[in-house]
Amino acid sequence: xxxxxxxxxxxxxxxxxxxxxxxxxxxxxxxxxxxxxxxxxxxxxxxxxxxxxxxxxxxxxxxxxxxxxxxxxxxxxxxxxxxxxxxxxxxxxxxxxxxxxxxxxxxxxxxxxxxxxxxxxxxxxxxxxxxxxxxxxxxxxxxxxxxxxxxxxxxxxxxxxxxxxxxxxxxxxxxxxxxxxxxxxxxxxxxxxxxxxxxxxxxxxxxxxxxxxxxxxxxxxxxxxxxxxxxxxxxxxxxxxxxxxxxxxxxxxxxxxxxxxxxxxxxxxxxxxxxxxxxxxxxxxxxxxxxxxxxxxxxxxxxxxxxxxxxxxxxxxxxxxxxxxxxxxxxxxxxxxxxxxxxxxxxxxxxxxxxxxxx
Numbered sequence: 001x002x003x004x005x006x007x008x009x010x011x012x013x014x015x016x017x018x019x020x021x022x023x024x025x026x027x028x029x030x031x032x033x034x035x036x037x038x039x040x041x042x043x044x045x046x047x048x049x050x051x052x053x054x055x056x057x058x059x060x061x062x063x064x065x066x067x068x069x070x071x072x073x074x075x076x077x078x079x080x081x082x083x084x085x086x087x088x089x090x091x092x093x094x095x096x097x098x099x100x101x102x103x104x105x106x107x108x109x110x111x112x113x114x115x116x117x118x119x120x121x122x123x124x125x126x127x128x129x130x131x132x133x134x135x136x137x138x139x140x141x142x143x144x145x146x147x148x149x150x151x152x153x154x155x156x157x158x159x160x161x162x163x164x165x166x167x168x169x170x171x172x173x174x175x176x177x178x179x180x181x182x183x184x185x186x187x188x189x190x191x192x193x194x195x196x197x198x199x200x201x202x203x204x205x206x207x208x209x210x211x212x213x214x215x216x217x218x219x220x221x222x223x224x225x226x227x228x229x230x231x232x233x234x235x236x237x238x239x240x241x242x243x244x245x246x247x248x249x250x251x252x253x254x255x256x257x258x259x260x261x262x263x264x265x266x267x268x269x270x271x272x273x274x275x276x277x278x279x280x281x282x283x284x285x286x287x288x289x290x291x292x293x294x295x296x297x298x299x300x301x302x303x304x305x306x307x308x309x310x311x312x313x314x315x316x317x318x319x320x321x322x323x324x325x326x327x328x329x330x331x332x333x334x335x336x337x338x339x340x341x342x343x344x345x346x347x348x349x350x351x352x353x354x355x356x357x358x359x
Contacts, residue, residue: 019072059198066181067209082139090210262298
């Protein structure tokens with residue numbers, strides 16, 4: 001029951017366009033979904049959502065967050081023939097963009113591709129840079145594009161509906177990173193409707209993660225929680241082209257606990273006490289999990305843990321194949337296990353106080 005409901009909610013949410021800084025329609029939908037399950041819902045000037053649920057006993061404030069934006073581009077220029085030049089916002093990879101269907105601020109378009117018959121042998125071996133790529137929205141002039149209401153700075157995202165494989169547990173589409181975890185935060189609020197926990201749960205849906213963890217920085221400063229858990233999807237290496245990477249993470253093997261994520265400047269080394277806390281609950285639940293060290297990717301935890309006097313922050317992530325593509329693949333079983341782990345942890349939050357850096 002959980003998996004089908006989760007898939008249907010994610011399918012709807014992932015279909016909504018929401019590139020970094022332009023997440024408005026995603027935010028609107030999530031506010032609608034969270035309101036019946038929260039004591040209060042707020043949206044700040046950036047677009048971060050704050051949704052509050054008070055437990056039946058006094059206790060700490062726990063922030064559980066996910067980000068709402070998806071990778072995308074913006075309109076950089078429009079030429080006289082009506083073709084649109086683009087700039088990336090987030091991890092758009094040129095090799096995956098050529099010939100794709102895209103949404104240009106509500107209008108259908110395609111990223112153009114030079115006909116193979118006209119390409120030289122050298123061109124066939126080369127991936128064009130983003131500054132050589134262009135979007136065709138079916139216009140014949142700049143005036144036509146203007147008439148459509150398309151302007152410089154408008155967002156461009158993939159068109160790629162969420163699908164299920166023959167194995168219904170596996171799903172594929174755009175924006176699994178990270179609309180999946182937005183749905184997971186919502187499911188956590190539903191699971192705790194009985195309020196059988198201590199303190200206050202603050203669900204945060206942060207904006208602009210893909211362009212520098214910007215929303216999470218603002219949100220964690222505002223909430224100033226005692227503890228934070230960041231939810232995100234994370235690249236994995238269980239396909240033929242990456243099995244020898246030394247990064248043994250795969251879909252369907254349970255939540256991923258990133259002990260280290262990101263590089264030396266923008267990254268996060270999870271505090272040992274928070275890592276051990278997460279693993280303790282996973283072990284009690286007899287739940288499979290994956291410990292990871294991933295220098296090539298990061299999460300909002302990198303921003304959250306540096307706010308105020310330092311926030312004790314953990315991350316629970318979920319493996320995805322084909323990261324930052326229109327065909328990301330994930331396993332619904334991982335998210336189901338993640339909800340079980342999160343519910344158990346938040347229900348038991350009064351016992352987190354035993355954590356101490358020098359123990």
